[in-house]
Amino acid sequence: MKLTQFYLPTLRQAPNECDTISAKLMFRAGMIRKVASGIYEWLPLGLRVLKKVEQIIREEMNTIGGLEVWLPHLMPKEPWQETGRWNVYGKELFRLKDRKNSDFCLAPTAEEIITGMIRNEVRSYKMLPLMFYQFGTKFRDEIRPRFGVIRSREFYMKDAYSFHRDEKCAEDYYKLVYDAYCKIFTRCGLKFLPVDATTGAIGGKFSHEFMVVSGKEDNESLAGEEIIVFCKKCNYAANIEKAECVNFSSQVSGVELKKLEEVNTPSVRTVEEVSKFLNQESKNFIKTLIYVSEEVIIDKNKKDFSNTTKSDNKKIFVVLVRGDLEINETKLKEKLGVNEIKLADNDLVKDIFGIEVGFLGPVNLKLKIASYDLKIIADKSVYELKNGITGANKKDFHLKNVNIYRDYKPDLIEDLRNITVEDVCPRCGNGGLNFSKGIEVGHTFKLGTKYSESMKATFLDETGKEINFVMGCYGIGVSRVVSASIEQSNDEDGIIWYPAIAPFDVYLLPIDYKDLDIKNLTDQIYLNLKDKKLEILLDDRDERPGVKFKDADLIGIPVRITVSKKLLPDNKVEVYIRKTKEVRLVLVDKLDEEVSGIIELLKKI
Numbered sequence: 001m002k003l004t005q006f007y008l009p010t011l012r013q014a015p016n017e018c019d020t021i022s023a024k025l026m027f028r029a030g031m032i033r034k035v036a037s038g039i040y041e042w043l044p045l046g047l048r049v050l051k052k053v054e055q056i057i058r059e060e061m062n063t064i065g066g067l068e069v070w071l072p073h074l075m076p077k078e079p080w081q082e083t084g085r086w087n088v089y090g091k092e093l094f095r096l097k098d099r100k101n102s103d104f105c106l107a108p109t110a111e112e113i114i115t116g117m118i119r120n121e122v123r124s125y126k127m128l129p130l131m132f133y134q135f136g137t138k139f140r141d142e143i144r145p146r147f148g149v150i151r152s153r154e155f156y157m158k159d160a161y162s163f164h165r166d167e168k169c170a171e172d173y174y175k176l177v178y179d180a181y182c183k184i185f186t187r188c189g190l191k192f193l194p195v196d197a198t199t200g201a202i203g204g205k206f207s208h209e210f211m212v213v214s215g216k217e218d219n220e221s222l223a224g225e226e227i228i229v230f231c232k233k234c235n236y237a238a239n240i241e242k243a244e245c246v247n248f249s250s251q252v253s254g255v256e257l258k259k260l261e262e263v264n265t266p267s268v269r270t271v272e273e274v275s276k277f278l279n280q281e282s283k284n285f286i287k288t289l290i291y292v293s294e295e296v297i298i299d300k301n302k303k304d305f306s307n308t309t310k311s312d313n314k315k316i317f318v319v320l321v322r323g324d325l326e327i328n329e330t331k332l333k334e335k336l337g338v339n340e341i342k343l344a345d346n347d348l349v350k351d352i353f354g355i356e357v358g359f360l361g362p363v364n365l366k367l368k369i370a371s372y373d374l375k376i377i378a379d380k381s382v383y384e385l386k387n388g389i390t391g392a393n394k395k396d397f398h399l400k401n402v403n404i405y406r407d408y409k410p411d412l413i414e415d416l417r418n419i420t421v422e423d424v425c426p427r428c429g430n431g432g433l434n435f436s437k438g439i440e441v442g443h444t445f446k447l448g449t450k451y452s453e454s455m456k457a458t459f460l461d462e463t464g465k466e467i468n469f470v471m472g473c474y475g476i477g478v479s480r481v482v483s484a485s486i487e488q489s490n491d492e493d494g495i496i497w498y499p500a501i502a503p504f505d506v507y508l509l510p511i512d513y514k515d516l517d518i519k520n521l522t523d524q525i526y527l528n529l530k531d532k533k534l535e536i537l538l539d540d541r542d543e544r545p546g547v548k549f550k551d552a553d554l555i556g557i558p559v560r561i562t563v564s565k566k567l568l569p570d571n572k573v574e575v576y577i578r579k580t581k582e583v584r585l586v587l588v589d590k591l592d593e594e595v596s597g598i599i600e601l602l603k604k605i
């Protein structure tokens with residue numbers, strides 16, 4: 001490809017809104033442009049990388065028997081209603097109506113559609129197992145799109161769905177997919193880690209997230225928003241959303257319960273302020289948080305609580321956690337069985353309780369509006385806390401020596417908090433947990449019969465009995481793989497591509513393409529390397545060498561060949577390896593061998 005016939009609008013500076021290294025470099029290298037918040041165009045250079053990742057995935061999916069299909073992006077409401085996900089999915093689902101006023105959504109995943117596709121046609125166990133996959137655009141109405149294409153509203157994904165006759169077959173196949181995913185990410189040159197994960201809105205029995213972790217010493221340099229916890233002793237690794245907290249057992253027994261006491265705490269509200277004021281550690285506090293579901297917030301806007309029905313009453317939750325710990329909203333939603341939950345703001349808390357949030361506590365907590373039904377949900381850390389401090393439900397007062405069951409009774413005690421460095425490993429029980437940022441690039445789920453049951457998708461076994469398909473589903477964020485790869489591999493000059501997904505193999509850079517000798521040799525090299533199936537970007541622009549070198553570094557093609565006047569008499573050219581910055585002077589006759597050798601070598605480091 002000649003650069004004068006290509007489209008490579010490189011930029012000296014990334015737009016200010018770019019919040020990650022990968023977004024900055026993708027803009028600067030002319031890979032993507034933004035259309036609207038969370039919506040991007042992929043330019044020719046970017047698309048070449050995307051297509052390479054896609055092809056690696058396709059090959060590995062085919063190897064494990066996957067069959068490629070094309071499913072619609074515009075999906076009718078009905079199958080989504082059958083599984084209940086039309087209501088479950090919440091605000092992230094893009095919903096729209098057609099001219100007849102029928103409801104549709106833009107695909108976030110395709111379990112319903114694919115289950116509908118096979119349910120009346122795959123009737124015999126003899127046709128199983130089956131795995132279908134597709135590449136396509138997926139949609140998610142992110143509340144806050146960010147990190148360029150890492151968290152966007154429209155993204156490119158591979159999604160796959162498998163159908164099995166029983167649990168064992170599904171589990172065996174899950175392992176095959178797991179191994180295929182490891183091969184895919186290895187072939188893409190990523191440093192990654194499969195971790196135990198929650199199943200979220202997709203549901204199912206167990207799942208793994210494939211997380212790209214920082215390739216550098218400094219974890220902060222990676223743009224990941226997911227936090228992964230590792231055990232130093234065993235090989236446990238989990239998303240922080242999922243990691244189970246094992247109790248702090250040391251505080252439980254042998255503590256004398258003191259007399260409940262009210263203390264004046266004028267104008268101090270937060271745990272930090274009150275702990276300073278009372279000279280107490282924050283871990284002696286019971287933090288009281290009020291969570292509400294969407295419906296309550298809508299009611300609040302109407303300022304009309306009187307019409308609240310009994311079922312709505314369950315949607316206000318008083319959540320208690322030890323003062324130094326944080327509530328994990330994923331765990332909370334799961335334990336409460338609700339889809340969306342929000343921390344109530346101060347105004348809403350005042351509306352509901354008549355008290356400021358800083359003075360709330362679980363002891364004799366009363367509602368301003370009697371029709372509400374109060375549920376107190378405690379994290380296990382609160383169960384273990386003796387003689388705690390909390391709000392007195394009275395302005396400018398707190399309570400000391402508060403004890404569970406004696407002074408208040410929670411409706412539910414569960415593991416609801418984020419794991420911390422002070423916790424022990426939930427698997428081996430040892431201390432010494434590590435935390436790291438990560439970017440989720442793949443996710444595998446063993447679904448079981450969740451979808452086949454709700455959609456009545458069955459086949460006949462040997463005895464003629466109707467059996468529900470056992471399913472699995474498996475996603476890879478193709479566009480995310482591209483940005484994760486850049487996050488892992490870059491320097492101050494630009495991107496450093498891993499050869500297997502690089503947009504080109506070689507950047508061919510004649511110092512002066514108008515010089516006939518240079519042009520002749522450059523063209524000869526170009527044709528020769530093209531014959532060897534190498535992909536070449538020939539910088540035939542009439543630009544200063546400095547501009548060409550800067551662009552070559554920025555777009556990060558693994559090998560750069562510079563054709564200059566001074567090496568012509570020796571019939572040599574300069575070969576530069578982008579990753580190692582090594583320079584070699586190579587005879588033109590040996591060039592194809594040398595370049596192929598370098599590319600093979602780069603795949604191993």
Ligand SMILES: [Zn+2]
Nearest residue numbers: 231234425428
């Ligand atoms: Zn462990």
